[in-house]
Amino acid sequence: MKRLVSILDGNTFLVCDERGDIEPSTDFPTGLFSFDTRFLSTWLLTLDGQRLNTLYVDEENSYQTRYFLIPDRPAHFMDPKVSVIRSRAIGGGLDEELAVLNHTGQEVEFTVRIEMAADFADLFEIKEDRRQKGRSAASAEDHQLRLTYRRERFHRETVVATSAPAQIDGQGMTFTVRVAAHSEWSTRLHVVTTVFGARSEDIRASLPLGGSRSSRQIEEERRQLIDRAPRLGCDFTPLERAYQRSIEDLTALRYESITLDMRLLAAGLPWFMTLFGRDSMLTGLQVLPFMPDLVPASMIVLSGLQGTRLDDFRDEEPGKILHELRYGETAGFEEQPHSPYYGAADSTPLFVILVDEYERWTGDTTLVRALEFPIRLALDWIDTYGDLLGTGYLWYETRNPSTGLENQCWKDSWDSISYADGRLPGFPRATCELQGYAYDAKMRAARLARTVYDDPAWADRLEREAAELKARFNRDFWIADGEYYALALDAEGKHVDALASNMGHLLWSGIVDESRAAAVAAHLLGPRLFSGWGVRTLATDQGRYNPIGYHAGTVWPFDNSIIAWGLWRYGFRQEAGRICKAMAEASRYFNGRLPEAFAGYDRDLTDYPVEYPTACSPQAWSAGAPLLMLRVLLGLEPTGEHLIIDPAVPAGMGRIELLDIPGRWGHVDALGRSRTD
Known part of the structure; x- marks a missing residue:
């Protein structure tokens, strides 16, 4: 090529x-x-x-x-x-x-x-x-x-x-x-x-900038953004290079909305130079400790375009957060439903999660109070339209069989959700990570209800519903003879039993029972899922495994950053560090810029990561991956008006020093060092 x-x-x-x-x-x-x-x-x-x-x-x-x-x-x-x-x-x-x-x-x-x-x-x-x-x-x-x-x-x-x-x-x-x-x-x-x-x-x-800027204006604006980001000093050169490349790419991916006077983060070049609900919010979670100014615009625009009606063509439902917004001819003449399109089951709980995480980092209660009504609508959607079968789970099935997306989770290619033997389940489908997002959204909304919205009764109800969901999930999704969580439930409530990376998102959400977390971590870092460069989307012994299949065996940097965050949450610091170090090492072969995805070949087989043939680069949530992994390595966690710093740096990475981390506490510095260095 x-x-x-x-x-x-x-x-x-x-x-x-x-x-x-x-x-x-x-x-x-x-x-x-x-x-x-x-x-x-x-x-x-x-x-x-x-x-x-x-x-x-x-x-x-x-x-x-x-x-x-x-x-x-x-x-x-x-x-x-x-x-x-x-x-x-x-x-x-x-x-x-x-x-x-x-x-x-x-x-x-x-x-x-x-x-x-x-x-x-x-x-x-x-x-x-x-x-x-x-x-x-x-x-x-x-x-x-x-x-x-x-x-x-x-x-x-x-x-x-x-x-x-x-x-x-x-x-x-x-x-x-x-x-x-x-x-x-x-x-x-x-x-x-x-x-x-x-x-x-x-x-x-x-538009504020008139749609055109000189090279000098572009350079000045980007330099101001880059200069406001925390400064990284690091003995591990690949991580330092990946961080700088990511900061530069994230500033470059900002674009002006035609419809709203704001700068938004585009999802990635070349296919996704527009607003994506899922991508924008996951990227927002990654960049909050580093560039919090990039986050509010996405939350404001997504809440402003929140679904208000039933529209089968656009997969729109009241309270639902959009998936994708397009400006081209096919959207304008309704040959595609992207004006905007709402075909994502995860964007709505992710919206609630991002608003809470934003408040925890920034203390910006003014904006978070303004988003209370969209938060309530989003939670209502989870319990009503999102629960297609009335089982207490979050399901998806497109309203538009002609042009709607079949899979409405982050693995949205047509064959990404499969049984272990390679068969594809019918619809609707309830993928495991969606339930984790729903659980996390309710827990976080309960915190906001108590601390910001002054509604303790609502908080009590949300916590009760979250606890019930967690118990139900751990009963229905756990595959006892394999000691892992099913990728999904099919319409009959049976396990879609492929072994996949989605389990790492479950750790991040907190829905995993403590007694089962070690088994999940062992699978994620085991030879079937971990390639040596990162966690594969699908295990090597599954029927649809393909090391260069889009969601069927490739390694996605964003996915790995979320998995590392989940491992960190459950105390698996060594395993989280192993993923972070491998991903940083992989970035060396892409000049510091992690692509959308790369092949799932074993590290011993190739000696270098092989880029997926049509991967987006730069891509926002791949650019955000090194930032989130830095947060994991340094153990950064906001608690009230303070930032907890609890580093766990893998052997061989040496010193990591991050200066001027912004947040509600002002600016603080963090230092971590490999214990064996």
Whole structure:
């Protein structure tokens, strides 16, 4: 597979190959994207009719890249007579400076050509390989090429301008240039994308930043955010690098909402550059000790878009928290239900959990009081619409068999929930971690009811319901002969008995009986689930196990961070540290940036983690994983107005020092050290 290079600035991102070229691809989406629409589908450079080869790519910053190219393949003892440098930056649109350098002692004439096209494809069309053809119109004007698309009131436009004279046609620009000896020729190309609204104006113009920022503005804003994050000093270089990379990526993944005057965290590039309920809240839990300012916007927007009606098309129900919000053509014309879509059974309890954790860290009772009504609605949904069979469990089954998600837990691919022999259960399904989330949501809401909402009777009821759920769960989900929790219950109440990583989420939620926690920990760190790099999503002896199956054997960094947190909660500090250290070691092979997922091959087999072929990178909850693992290693836990620090650092990691941890206590420092170092 080609190596892909990406740059992003919140609302806008670009994915291309290592030469800087964009070509339509079904393997992975390349192009210039904004708000779920591809504004450039072709951007292909040739010199005298030949494609170029890469010497080096400078991609240190997430919003700008530089490509060093030559006509021939790089080789030893080769002195290229010409080279090309493409310097590009993103900020609402795209700016590229193209320079051709003549390294000879005589004048040379070149023909520089850039093929340009915009199919204005919706991201869903690209992902599902059902793109329409011949969608856009092109017109050549003085120093610019205009590409447009209209469908009723849906109107998008791309305009490419050049600073140097060019022959412009409907497919691109041609430059005939003469370059003196040891000199260079250059042009600046500026790409403007327009998302037209009802008044035939770019709707992004009303955003606080006007939809466009300079490189200097982007750098200044991100630097301010990064400088406010705690400073890490660490002897273990992979962890330190992963932390810095994560902080940078999380700032880059922020985007401006079209509908609300707020900056939100996008879930991940390239498929999920939008608000996701589950992803946003789990990422919020990961980043709270480090960048609490990133969290309130997600809670406010998710509460504002909380379900109010029964809508089968969108899987909407009163009190339910959304799964995904999209802005593209297919959502606008209701070819997809994502405007927004509510097909997730876990987003609603996770909302309650995040609000409580936010209050515990920040002490921001003003916002938490404002969210009391959405909290009550969310808990009502758990007990009513969420309990499809009236058994006291949280179930899911889509209301929309045509376009709704089959699996509405975090493992949302079609075959992720299976019996041990590989068979798939019918619907509805009640996965185990959903019950843990529901239990935790009730326990946390009870705390808020007592300490913030002044409703002790409600708190008593929630605690009683949580205790009943815990007892019922440990009776019905426990598989005694294997000493583990079933992945799910099927519609008949029978065990969906696959051995999977979901048990780690149960530890995090606190629903596991203390007497069974050691058996769960042993499974999670046993050879069937633990690859040496992390916990697999599915054990190796299960019928659907595949080390490169999306949810059927791969290792997910976010999943492992939650599992480590759960192990820590039950006192398995050594096991939690083992996962954290392995994940940090894995990050070395991804330049510090943990991807969405990587293969579940045994560490002894590969010696390095193998990235999942189409993994999102950067992805918010993968970027959040090193942060949560730092919390686990240092034993950070808010208690009242104080932060408890109880470190347990694995052997070989040395010193970990985290300075200026923000919270309701102000700022404090934490220090941990391997006991054997």
